[in-house]
Amino acid sequence: MGANRRRGPLDPSDPLASVLGRKNAVPQFYQPPIIPAPIPHQETIFRDLDDNNNSGGNTAEETAAAVTFEADWDRKATILEPISTDPPLSIFKERVHPVKPMRVRYADRSKPQPTNKFYGNLMLGDSHAPIWTHPYGLRWDSIGQTQWGISISHIDDSSKALGPLEKIDESGSGPGSSKYYLNPFLVSIGLSATELDIHHDMTVGDFGEFSCAIELTPASERALERQDRPESFLRIPVVRGMAFISAVYKEMTPQFFSNILIRELTLVPQPLPQGWVKYRFLIENGVTWLLYAKPDRSEDASLRLEMRGQGQAIATSGRFTGLVQIAKLPVGKENETETVYDQAMGVYPTEGELIIRPKYVNTQSGGYRIDWKLAGDTTMQFIHFTLPHHRDALTDKTMPTALVLPSTTKGKMVAYTGSSWHLYESERLTIEFLPDGWSENVRPEQLEAIRNQARLDIERDFSEETDLNSMYFAGKGLAKFALLCLVVHDVLHESEEVQKRCLDKLKGAFARYLENRQKFPLVYDKIWRGVISVQGLDHGPLTDFGNSWYNDHHYHYGYFIHAAAIIRHLDPTWRTEELSNYVNNLLRDVANPSSKDTYFPRFRSFDWFMGHSWSLGIFVSLDGKDEESTSEDINLYYAMSLWGRVSNRPEMDNLGEMMLTIARRSIQAYFLMEDDNTNHPPGFIGNKVTGILSENKVDHTTYFSPRVECIQGIQMIPATPALPMVRRKEFVRQEWQEQLQSRVDEIDDGWRSILMMNYATLDREVAWNYFSESDSLIPLDDGITLTWAMFYVASLEASA
Structure with missing residues (x-):
């Protein structure tokens, strides 16, 4: 199973x-x-x-x-x-996605639409779900009598909410850690204007790798319908990591609000450059927010604010055209950090x-x-x-x-x-098809055992095991048989007849997808501009894990690209142009590096600020984008690098290596938590892996099972030479001792095979014995052959 x-x-x-x-x-x-x-x-x-x-x-x-x-x-x-x-392959029939991008500025509608970017909630549903720039959270609000505009939230560590402790296993053993933690979205301060009411418009555009732009306009401007710039607006560049929330007002009367309520509003009397004013908003939770403002025209009056009850501050100086910037002072370090803001006011990023x-x-x-x-x-x-x-x-x-x-x-x-x-x-990762040092590490008697198993695995029905109704599972199947053929050819050096038999079966199975003859073909979506499975369009958004809604493309297509790279490595002459075009279309879908390619968005999944990909596609999510399987994330970059190498595309090889290197740093910092991790609460790091890491919440679980072996194991597949580069030996040791050791003997399905391949990092002899000496059929994950499991375990360095 x-x-x-x-x-x-x-x-x-x-x-x-x-x-x-x-x-x-x-x-x-x-x-x-x-x-x-x-x-x-x-x-x-x-x-x-x-x-x-x-x-x-x-x-x-x-x-x-x-x-x-x-x-x-x-x-x-x-x-x-x-x-x-070039246009997408003609074998991908064009379809129109039922979900349309919402509130996109007219000038951006003709461009490829981002699906997995951090600002995606602004383009989906009613556009009111929040987004996170880090450190700030933003939300477009159009509720109540006064909360019309952009709400701003930032939660200090002391206000993060931790979930209850969970025991490691059903017997209740183990110290337990909090299952989750999250950041409540509390509206500390919000940007608005008196001209905005419940019917005002919000548009979003200027999409980039690190940014977008929000524009609020009065309903009378009809911004969603016009092609030119409105006569009055409030425009906010939304940029990852921005220190200020910067708002450009044009002919609008600024208004500010707070759900926590404003205790004091103070005009700071200290001298500022000409035209600038600074206010301090002390809100009821004891936090101070700064507001800087300057009109564009020297003849215009400076911004003047007055309180309206405890929840509002309104400009009494009339309509304003100029810049307003808002920032939070860290509690306890107000004086020294206010000086930092004072020296930086007036300049702001628009994109990266x-x-x-x-x-x-x-x-x-x-x-x-x-x-x-x-x-x-x-x-x-x-x-x-x-x-x-x-x-x-x-x-x-x-x-x-x-x-x-x-x-x-x-x-x-x-x-x-x-x-x-x-x-x-200093070290850009370069990883080969086979583990480094395998020829020194695998003993002769192990090679013979692997050879005997490979001859059995070659007889399996490659076609039946890959002719599936899921791109995800089909990709895993193709990759596992590709790794089998790789061992047969590059490790065992079997006879030409045996090598050909394995590779021909692999080619036959892959050809079904190369020709788009699978049960649910891929189609080209003209709305968001991507290659998706037709299954979700016909049978609902959650089929095939949401592939048709742009979930998990880096997981799904990474397996296909890896399998294709192995095929080209073993036979560079097989259907050369067709295979290149097919794989390149998948790569363009998930990791198109250039805006010159107008058929796909740029870097659909990878977040260059965060250093890893996001899995969630065009679903509204109150906690923002999320990532679950870090190991399948790195598998894409590994596959990209290999494909670039065998296809004589050094730029693709370099890009895959760079993304893999960055992801290693990010994954080790945020997803795989060693005991000294300071990026998550001490009460959470005992989980060792984050589970589902969202922009605003971390939940030690999966989308498919609460079992510990699933939560930990989904970070271990596929086991390739790239995996140990990300999973440090010390991390594997801590995870095994704190999470898995007490559970592994109770597991009787394919997850045990995953855990044991991972355990080989610590003790390859025990792992080898598990895979090679069992008297009964070992239940394997559907992405593993016993041949590869035995070879992978034997190829690792001997335990210290």
């Missing part, structure tokens, strides 16, 4: 809603953020070399690589070129540009860059919030400030100065 999983939208009637109004639900649980010393940039490195002491701690090789890294940004070469600009250069010759180092595009007064000191995995890689082109706020689910965020982020990776 194979491991199963189910995906679907998060339930809007979340039972945790009852805690949303609680304050101080849990005690303070975070430690101060660890801010590593920035990696020296070029000038610092040259100084170290001149002094001949290398005071930065770099080896000569690392120093030279970092110098190259900094200097390389002046080159024009980039790997973010389109895979193709991603730059990735080719891999450097003779070195595995490299990196990527994010250039924040700025507006406003660019002479001011720009600041932007970083996440922990950014700080591990940032060079000292940027520098930390004293401003620290918690994110919702990923630890402390520290504001850094500098509009260009250079993120240096």
